[in-house]
Amino acid sequence: DGGITQSPKYLFRKEGQNVTLSCEQNLNHDAMYWYRQDPGQGLRLIYYSQIVNDFQKGDIAEGYSVSREKKESFPLTVTSAQKNPTAFYLCASSMGQGPQGEQYFGPGTRLTVT
């Protein structure tokens, strides 16, 4: 089955530790995205990548980093510099540029930092 996988579903970390969230897609999509979802805030864009080895900051990139070494993979690292990292994180992909590019979403990762 084609789709997007995110692992793990739940992740717990101590404050001050970096943590990497996995996102893999087998849809052969060019573009991938990371969103953060907080209660009452909708989805906010963290980073996106239109092509391998290239990515751009979204609206709330501070305290996060990404890489795009393979078309299928777009991992997100939540660094210790992120002041409020506890949230639900969604990864998405789309076929490419253009407003008709419907985004397909993974099941999400719930990160809790204490």
Add this chain to the structure above:
Amino acid sequence: AQTVTQSQPEMSVQEAETVTLSCTYDTSESNYYLFWYKQPPSRQMILVIRQEAYKQQNATENRFSVNFQKAAKSFSLKISDSQLGDTAMYFCAFSAYSGAGSYQLTFGKGTKLSVIP
């Protein structure tokens, strides 16, 4: 910058009844797309329906339809014959050119819909 506003944080509807969720947006773009996404309790985001701005005809997908008023920048979602499985958060989203050769989705804050048996 584009903005998307959903003015109804929560709504409820009786099973088998019809409900309309509101969405307004602000943009200076002429070419764009609008979407409604559904997020059930499982938190999996699912596309419900899309509308192309240059098409005057309102999109429909089975029990879901939109009322797209381009001049008013309004994009409401109507759910007919509501079912218990329609209980979810519904997000309105807007896609247009955002600079540097890229297009991005801008989401509203969502409307929580509860279908009551």
